[in-house]
Amino acid sequence: MAVHEKIGVMSDELIQWRHALHTMPETAFTEYETSAFVAEKLRSFGLDVHQGLAGTGVVATLQRGRGSYGAVGLRSDMDALDIAEATGLPYTSRNEGKMHACGHDGHMVMLLGAAKYLAENDTFRGTIHFIFQPAEENEGGGGRMVREGLFEKFPVQSVFALHNFPVMQEGTFAICKGPMMAAYDVFTIDIIGKGGHAATPQNVKDPILASAHLVNLLQSIVSRDVNPMHAAVVSVTEIHGGTSYNIIPDVVKLRGTTRHFLSSVQDRVESRMREICAGLSASFGVAVNIVYERRYPALVNTDKETEEAIRAAISVSGREKVFTDITPVMTSEDFAFLLKEKPGAYIGIGGGKPRENGLLHQSRYDFNDRILPIGASYWATLAETLLPK
Ligand SMILES: [Zn+2]
Ligand SMILES: [Zn+2]
Numbered sequence: 001m002a003v004h005e006k007i008g009v010m011s012d013e014l015i016q017w018r019h020a021l022h023t024m025p026e027t028a029f030t031e032y033e034t035s036a037f038v039a040e041k042l043r044s045f046g047l048d049v050h051q052g053l054a055g056t057g058v059v060a061t062l063q064r065g066r067g068s069y070g071a072v073g074l075r076s077d078m079d080a081l082d083i084a085e086a087t088g089l090p091y092t093s094r095n096e097g098k099m100h101a102c103g104h105d106g107h108m109v110m111l112l113g114a115a116k117y118l119a120e121n122d123t124f125r126g127t128i129h130f131i132f133q134p135a136e137e138n139e140g141g142g143g144r145m146v147r148e149g150l151f152e153k154f155p156v157q158s159v160f161a162l163h164n165f166p167v168m169q170e171g172t173f174a175i176c177k178g179p180m181m182a183a184y185d186v187f188t189i190d191i192i193g194k195g196g197h198a199a200t201p202q203n204v205k206d207p208i209l210a211s212a213h214l215v216n217l218l219q220s221i222v223s224r225d226v227n228p229m230h231a232a233v234v235s236v237t238e239i240h241g242g243t244s245y246n247i248i249p250d251v252v253k254l255r256g257t258t259r260h261f262l263s264s265v266q267d268r269v270e271s272r273m274r275e276i277c278a279g280l281s282a283s284f285g286v287a288v289n290i291v292y293e294r295r296y297p298a299l300v301n302t303d304k305e306t307e308e309a310i311r312a313a314i315s316v317s318g319r320e321k322v323f324t325d326i327t328p329v330m331t332s333e334d335f336a337f338l339l340k341e342k343p344g345a346y347i348g349i350g351g352g353k354p355r356e357n358g359l360l361h362q363s364r365y366d367f368n369d370r371i372l373p374i375g376a377s378y379w380a381t382l383a384e385t386l387l388p389k
Contacts, residue, residue: 002316002317002318002377003316003373003374003377004117004373004376004377004380004381006117006120006121007113007114007117007373007376007377007380008373010113010116010117010373010376011372011373014109014110014112014113014369014372014373014376015369015372017041017108017109017112018105018106018109018367018369018372019090019091020037020091021034021037021100021105021108021109022089022091022092022093022100022105022366022367023091023092023093023094024037024093024094024095025080025081025085025093025095025098025099025100025105026078026079026080026095026098027079027080027081027082027098027135027137028079028134028135028137028138028139028141029054029055029056029134029135029139029141030056031056031078031079031134031135032056034056034078034079034108035051035056035057035058035078035132035134038058038078038108038112038132039051039058039060041112041115041116042058042060042112042115042130043060045062045115045116045119045120046119047060047061047062047115047119047130048060048061048062048063050153050154053144053145053148053149053150053153054133054134054135054141054144054145054148055134055144056078056134057131057132057133057134057141057144057145057150058078058130058131058132059129059130059131059132059150059153059154060115060129060130060132061127061128061129061130061154062115062118062119062127062128062130063126063127063128064122064124064125064126065125065126069125069126069127069387070126070127070157070386070387071126071127071128071129071154071155071156071157072126072127072128072129072156072157072158072159072160072382072383072386072387073128073129073131073151073154073156073158073159073160073338073342073344074111074114074128074129074130074131074159074160074161074379074382074383075111075131075132075133075142075159075160075161075335075338076104076107076108076110076111076130076131076132076133076161076162077102077104077107077108077132077133077134077136077141077142078104078108078132078133078134078136079104079134079135079136079137079141080093080095080098080099080100080101080102080104080105081098081099081100081101081102081137081361082097082098083097083098083099083101083361083362083363084096084097084099084363085099085101085363086363086364087358087363087364087365087366089366099363099365100367101360101361101362101363101365102136102137102360102361102365103163103164103166103351103360103365103367104136105367106164106367106368106369106371106372106375107162107163107164107375108132109372109376110162110371110372110375110376110378110379111130111132111162111376111379112376113372113373113375113376113379114130114376114377114379114380114383115128115130117376117380118380118383118384122389123380123384123389124383124384124387124388124389125387125388125389126386126387127156127387128383128387129154129156131145131150131154131159131338133145133334135334136333136334136335138295140295140296140334140337141334142334142335142336142337142338143296143334143337145338146337146338146340146341150338151341151342156342157342157343158302158305158308158342158343158344158386159338159339159341159342159343159344160305160309160344160345160346160347160382161333161335161338161344161345161346161347162346162347162348162349162375162378162379163333163346163347163348163349164348164349164350164351164360164367164368164371164375165348165349165350165351165360166350166351166352166353166354166357166358166359166360166365166368167350167354167359168348168349168350168351168352169321169350169352170350170351170352170353170368170370170371171317171321171349171350171352171370171371171374172317172321172322172323172349172350173310173313173316173317173321173322173323173347173348173349173350173378174322174323174326174347174348174350175301175306175309175310175313175322175323175324175326175345175346175347175348176301176306176324176325176326176327176328177301177302177303177306178300178301178303178328179261179298179299179300179301179328180299180300180301180326180328180329180346181298181299181328181329181330181331181332181333181336181346182231182233182259182260182261182298182299182328182329182330182331182332183259183260183261183263183266183294183295183296183297183298183332183336184257184259184295184296184332185257185258185259185266185269185270185292185293185294185295186255186256186257186258186292186293186295187255187256187257187258187273187290187291187292187293188253188254188255188290188291189214189253189254189255189277189288189289189290189291190251190252190253190287190288190289191207191210191211191214191241191251191252191253191254191280191286191287191288192207192250192251192286192287192288192289193205193206193207193210193248193249193250193251193252193284193285193286193287194250195207195247195248195249195250196247196248197246197247197248198245198246198247198248199246201248204248205284205285205286206248206284206286207241207248207249207250207251207252207286208241208242208248208249208252209284210252210280210283210284210286210288211239211241211252211254213280213283213284214236214254214276214277214280214288215236215239215254217276217279217280218234218236218256218273218276219234220276221234221268221269221272221273221276222234225268225269225272226260226265226268226269227265230260230261230262230264230265231259231260231261231265231328231330232258232259232260232265232269233257233258233259233260233330234256234258234269234273235256235257235258236254236255236256237255237256237257238253238254238255238256239252239253239254240252240253240254241253258270258273259330259331259332260298261298261328262298266294270292273290273292274290274292277289277290295332296332296333296334296336296337297336297337297340298332298336299332299333299335299336299339299346300336300339301339301344301345301346302339302343302344302345304343305343305344305345306324306345308345308382308385308386309345309347309382310322310324311385312378312381312382312385313347313378315381315385316374316377316378316381317374321350326348333346347378349371349374349375349378350371351367351368351371352368352370352371353368
């Protein structure tokens with residue numbers, strides 16, 4: 001089998017929806033127009049639509065058969081990014097400075113396509129909750145949906161998600177059992193010294209010099225404090241300080257992120273960062289304030305559900321196009337919050353054409369419309385195999 005025939009004939013309609021969504025990118029928790037579009041489509045298929053979880057979240061339910069059939073959650077993200085679009089496409093962003101540069105417009109349409117097909121065809125028994133979440137990027141909208149009672153209101157045995165990866169060949173799939181994406185923390189460090197004339201360093205406490213040492217010291221955490229067999233990343237991504245050639249500033253601010261899979265490594269990274277900041281303070285006579293915030297947990301696929309995802313992917317794309325043992329990555333994903341509550345699996349779908357369409361989070365990125373029916377068929381096949389007639 002490949003793409004569901006009845007989904008294949010919907011291709012033009014799916015492309016229209018995707019282009020419509022692409023014109024209306026909205027970022028974390030402000031997905032008003034987007035969620036209205038999604039809810040309207042789901043209602044038009046005859047589903048029960050619930051709005052309001054995590055503000056703009058949408059959950060639509062499709063039930064077939066009575067009695068003790070199972071229930072499954074299928075999740076898409078809805079949010080866009082703060083990027084000024086540079087694609088020049090006819091369906092380019094209408095919202096200045098915002099853009100669907102991570103393909104969440106395509107994710108919504110693949111799940112909508114599956115919902116339409118499953119609503120129109122009597123091919124399963126049980127309950128499917130189609131979950132459309134806000135704020136996947138940075139702000140943890142999935143976590144907020146869970147905290148606001150997602151699984152109490154919409155109980156499921158398992159939950160699944162899909163993300164496009166343009167670097168993989170079109171229509172391939174990639175997944176692994178266990179940890180697949182890292183936990184994501186952020187930090188802000190203020191180094192507060194005493195500024196003054198650049199030519200009289202003996203009278204100042206220089207936060208610039210301290211910050212230069214700090215960046216180096218933080219790199220010793222991964223190289224000296226973490227077991228080399230356990231992955232971790234510490235990245236300083238911002239340094240702000242100073243106004244002129246001849247003034248040493250009072251304050252330098254640094255920000256950045258850490259990544260890891262194990263909570264023991266996370267604890268070690270955080271505690272070493274705090275110790276290094278305390279030591280820096282003593283060494284340079286500056287005050288060092290660190291705010292360390294744990295954002296997303298690691299994304300961990302459960303074994304049985306990973307196998308189910310693999311089976312569905314193989315039936316759509318064939319065995320040779322499904323990579324089942326990929327190396328985990330240090331990027332993060334807030335579907336991890338849903339997987340902390342329920343068994344499930346997250347799978348990547350190859351977008352292909354990175355030269356023409358760009359890469360994720362680039363201003364000239366565009367989702368590859370050719371994979372819309374493939375992704376929708378994956379969802380439909382997964383639902384049909386998890387909830388057989
Ligand atoms: Zn993204
Ligand atoms: Zn994304």
